[in-house]
Amino acid sequence: MSSLSATIQDVFNEPGCGKNANKTEAERKKGCTKQLQPGGAAGGCAFDGAKIALQPFTDVAHLVHGPIACEGNSWDNRGSASSGSDLWRRSFTTDMNETDIVFGGEKRLYKAIKEVIDKYDPPAIFVYQTCVPAMIGDDINAVCKAAATKFGKPVIPVNSPGFVGPKNLGNKLAGEALLEHVIGTEEPDYTTPYDINIIGEYNLSGEFWQIKPLLDELGIRILSCISGDGKYRELAYSHRAKAAMMVCSKAMINVARKMEERYGIPYFEGSFYGIQDSSDSLREIARLLIERGAPAELMDRTEAVIAREEAKAWAAIERFKPRFKDKKVLLITGGVKSWSVVAALQEAGLEIVGTSVKKSTKEDKERIKELMGQDAHMIEDMTPREMYKMLKDARADIMLSGGKSQFVALKAAMPWLDINQERCHGYMGYIGMVKLMEEIEKALYNPMWAQLRKPAPWDDAGVNWQSKAMAQMDAQAAEIAADPVRAEEARRARKICFCKTVDLGTVEDAIAAHGLSTVDGVKEHTNASGGCGACKGRIEDVLAARSAPMLQAAE
Amino acid sequence: MAIVTTSKKACSVNPLKMSQPIGGSFAFMGLRGAMPLLHGSQGCTSFGLTLFVRHFKEAVPMQTTAMSEVATVLGGYENVEQAILNIYNRTKPEIIGINSTGVTETKGDDVEGFIRLIRQKHPHLEKFPLVYVATPDFKDAFQDGWEKTVARMVEVLVDPVEAAAVRDPARVNVLPGCHLTPGDLDELRTIFEDFGLKPAFLPDLAGSLDGHIPDEFTPTTIGGIGVDEIATMGQAAWTIAIGAQMQRAAEAMQKRAGVPFRLFERLCGLIPNDEFIAFLSEISGRPVPAKYRRQRGQLADAMLDAHFHIGGRKLAIGAEPDLLFDLSSMLHEMGAEVAVAVTTTVSPVLERVRTQEVLIGDLEDLEELAKARDCDLLITHSHGRQAASRLKIPFYRAGFPMFDRLCAGHQLSVGYRGTRDLIFDLANLVIADREANHQPTPDTWRTTDSGLQVVPPQLH
Numbered sequence A: 001m002s003s004l005s006a007t008i009q010d011v012f013n014e015p016g017c018g019k020n021a022n023k024t025e026a027e028r029k030k031g032c033t034k035q036l037q038p039g040g041a042a043g044g045c046a047f048d049g050a051k052i053a054l055q056p057f058t059d060v061a062h063l064v065h066g067p068i069a070c071e072g073n074s075w076d077n078r079g080s081a082s083s084g085s086d087l088w089r090r091s092f093t094t095d096m097n098e099t100d101i102v103f104g105g106e107k108r109l110y111k112a113i114k115e116v117i118d119k120y121d122p123p124a125i126f127v128y129q130t131c132v133p134a135m136i137g138d139d140i141n142a143v144c145k146a147a148a149t150k151f152g153k154p155v156i157p158v159n160s161p162g163f164v165g166p167k168n169l170g171n172k173l174a175g176e177a178l179l180e181h182v183i184g185t186e187e188p189d190y191t192t193p194y195d196i197n198i199i200g201e202y203n204l205s206g207e208f209w210q211i212k213p214l215l216d217e218l219g220i221r222i223l224s225c226i227s228g229d230g231k232y233r234e235l236a237y238s239h240r241a242k243a244a245m246m247v248c249s250k251a252m253i254n255v256a257r258k259m260e261e262r263y264g265i266p267y268f269e270g271s272f273y274g275i276q277d278s279s280d281s282l283r284e285i286a287r288l289l290i291e292r293g294a295p296a297e298l299m300d301r302t303e304a305v306i307a308r309e310e311a312k313a314w315a316a317i318e319r320f321k322p323r324f325k326d327k328k329v330l331l332i333t334g335g336v337k338s339w340s341v342v343a344a345l346q347e348a349g350l351e352i353v354g355t356s357v358k359k360s361t362k363e364d365k366e367r368i369k370e371l372m373g374q375d376a377h378m379i380e381d382m383t384p385r386e387m388y389k390m391l392k393d394a395r396a397d398i399m400l401s402g403g404k405s406q407f408v409a410l411k412a413a414m415p416w417l418d419i420n421q422e423r424c425h426g427y428m429g430y431i432g433m434v435k436l437m438e439e440i441e442k443a444l445y446n447p448m449w450a451q452l453r454k455p456a457p458w459d460d461a462g463v464n465w466q467s468k469a470m471a472q473m474d475a476q477a478a479e480i481a482a483d484p485v486r487a488e489e490a491r492r493a494r495k496i497c498f499c500k501t502v503d504l505g506t507v508e509d510a511i512a513a514h515g516l517s518t519v520d521g522v523k524e525h526t527n528a529s530g531g532c533g534a535c536k537g538r539i540e541d542v543l544a545a546r547s548a549p550m551l552q553a554a555e
Numbered sequence B: 001m002a003i004v005t006t007s008k009k010a011c012s013v014n015p016l017k018m019s020q021p022i023g024g025s026f027a028f029m030g031l032r033g034a035m036p037l038l039h040g041s042q043g044c045t046s047f048g049l050t051l052f053v054r055h056f057k058e059a060v061p062m063q064t065t066a067m068s069e070v071a072t073v074l075g076g077y078e079n080v081e082q083a084i085l086n087i088y089n090r091t092k093p094e095i096i097g098i099n100s101t102g103v104t105e106t107k108g109d110d111v112e113g114f115i116r117l118i119r120q121k122h123p124h125l126e127k128f129p130l131v132y133v134a135t136p137d138f139k140d141a142f143q144d145g146w147e148k149t150v151a152r153m154v155e156v157l158v159d160p161v162e163a164a165a166v167r168d169p170a171r172v173n174v175l176p177g178c179h180l181t182p183g184d185l186d187e188l189r190t191i192f193e194d195f196g197l198k199p200a201f202l203p204d205l206a207g208s209l210d211g212h213i214p215d216e217f218t219p220t221t222i223g224g225i226g227v228d229e230i231a232t233m234g235q236a237a238w239t240i241a242i243g244a245q246m247q248r249a250a251e252a253m254q255k256r257a258g259v260p261f262r263l264f265e266r267l268c269g270l271i272p273n274d275e276f277i278a279f280l281s282e283i284s285g286r287p288v289p290a291k292y293r294r295q296r297g298q299l300a301d302a303m304l305d306a307h308f309h310i311g312g313r314k315l316a317i318g319a320e321p322d323l324l325f326d327l328s329s330m331l332h333e334m335g336a337e338v339a340v341a342v343t344t345t346v347s348p349v350l351e352r353v354r355t356q357e358v359l360i361g362d363l364e365d366l367e368e369l370a371k372a373r374d375c376d377l378l379i380t381h382s383h384g385r386q387a388a389s390r391l392k393i394p395f396y397r398a399g400f401p402m403f404d405r406l407c408a409g410h411q412l413s414v415g416y417r418g419t420r421d422l423i424f425d426l427a428n429l430v431i432a433d434r435e436a437n438h439q440p441t442p443d444t445w446r447t448t449d450s451g452l453q454v455v456p457p458q459l460h
């Protein structure tokens, strides 16, 4: 386990992570793992993150070492598309039983590896460590090593027991496994000046294929995609790429950065969501390749393709304008770069009444303001109740969000569209944006809504479930407003720092008690902003609000 | 009759089984205002949650004690305490149901002891319903988690009643196995009510996960049976348990409140429903309503129509023990041959499955055996769809999870009507497959060179 904690330390030290930049040395060591709230959290575990990151390698056998819970409850739950092998869709687990817990599960793991090789003969096996075998001290590194030697096949340990942290840590641990055991272990048959790696792209619903034809057209070869539709051998020789694109999620930044360090492969962080972002990304790929020796004419061809595709996309979006006139959108995503689709939505004539910024940094927010105007409605943290109310009050006609909040919209008889991982349509690149508009139109104009919003003929219009729910909420809000104590309580309960779950009251108390005036001071006393750092702006606001009356008093 | 064997493989491929703790949490979801809490690391809960949401397409409440690596080593008292306090304060549940996981069982947390301490430390929780069930992941399966949890609910939540007490003859307790859908429970409720009986289902998933649109916003379960109703279950005249897994809970009820019980191991098929309806008629003192006479006729007719298609078919079924027993018995009685039966965990019913061998195994076993024995139809949960497409045989989804089709919560297999619908669905699958894939060709009946051997007609 000591090597695992060293790896985790290392991952937390990631200098490529923007969020790390504003932390002190000591804090960086602590990393992004927030202390989870018992009874108030339900995100995925590190194992989940590792599996998500690696499972899209399609020709590999993914073997999960642990009791049935980890794999039995979770397999087959994500739809990355494959153009070849479907081995990744099969599930392999040691399904440890009581005897294994008592006597150790290493033997079973070794036998399991042998069985998989005998039956399926994959080019490699990824072995995932989970909590229970980690607790009883199963050394999967040793088992993998022994098996690799014995069977003459790469057997890659992925040290990712769930309890070491959340999903995003797992993504990075997966990356570490690749860096340590796979990347650079084979050589490609040939290379070209146009070879790139795509990192952190999972090809969900095959959406990367919405962009791949353009790369093909430009003669740009994806040497390895890590990991969507990926193949083991390509991964093993991916160190020969000339440049890399890291798809906007920061999931595998460690892979991108260390490949730059070790093999001199420059990378940039880009996205293929949104028209502008797609164009920027294509340009950036071309630029990096040229920098590394590709002929300069690549840029001209890239610009030509961009111009053509943009024109086509805008023309296609044009036709939605009359349909989208006066329609309002509530956009609830993780908040990171939700502005990358904002532009396209606006171009199509949709009004965006709110967007979540829970995880957005100050710069992200500035960009949102730029796009949506100074009084852009930025939602820090919305309870399902508030979302519902917002939809019901018809301040929005449709909600775009991840699957978790879908029932809020649907049960409010409001259109909803999935724009997170579990969606079954691809929204990537130019075609993807048009597809998104199509889906929004379909959802908005479904004749079903009118029927559903009508109360049953025998129901009093005023007492259907929707109005009851609304009345309930209004009553509660009124109750709180009428009671100064509770109103104050509610005000103070507002979350300031989501990572470390620090509320406004705690921050205010700390400011008052210690006469704080800086974010760092607040951080020191409350732990707020010790995580992703996105709440810095909020703390500044609190500080500003506090100092105003004090100044007045002083005058 | 059947020999029960256990797969000897070290590596389970395409698991049929799901873990015990989420089976326990599932049972708590049938209680009103409940918050199921898994004592383990957060991922365990997150996976369970996703699984339920994919199956029911509903918001599902489930919480975690969020054990970190350090907490796991040191023991989880503080996490359990904090989780209970947080849930109690924030979501105002009527009950918190706690299941342990592999992580906390490996350490050996004494959660019952924790709960005693928590009640002492926080007097406002002294009477608050907290039900704990030990359900390690490395033992047993989903169905066992449900079984243990329901039995525990009875032991903790039902008020004791003297065996000789006067009982309400109209009240019946219904203890459904986890193989019944919310739709099945609704069907049963109607049947009970048609006999003038007042059923109380424990747990009652039909009240909570039947896809209704709720009146209120609560982060806990909506609908389901209330703790107050469970407390009075001891006053009922009868307990009716459905599925062998519910024997344990029924016995607990009898022990605690002296309620006599009758166990129906299955409710799919003509004969079991005859017994069931006759029993209801007997305990209610009412004649069988005309409706059920009509439904019985319809089922009989469905069996007549469908036996051409189902009779002689070779089936491969993968399901948890009670569902396996239920479906395979009915299909056997329709003349089908249960050629392959795979299940997840031990149960007394397995020996009585009408087949040669029942294998405790995975979907790879199911697929390989179905191929070797040339099966015509595959029945299992949604994870079996890949196997079915490789085998190129029709696929009927049954059990949990069923995430790639709508309607999981409403699929029916109980009662005359449920059996009738199921038979039609299966027969139609066979017919459609024959039309699509097994049309006769000029070669179908051609004799071979030797003139002796006949290429068998493509009956499938």
Ligand code: SF4
Residues within 6 Å of the ligand: A045, A046, A047, A048, A066, A069, A070, A129, A130, A131, A132, A160, A161, A162, A163, B040, B041, B042, B043, B044, B045, B047, B102, B103
């Ligand atoms: S938290 Fe641990 S035991 Fe739970 S699912 Fe994740 S790896 Fe498995």
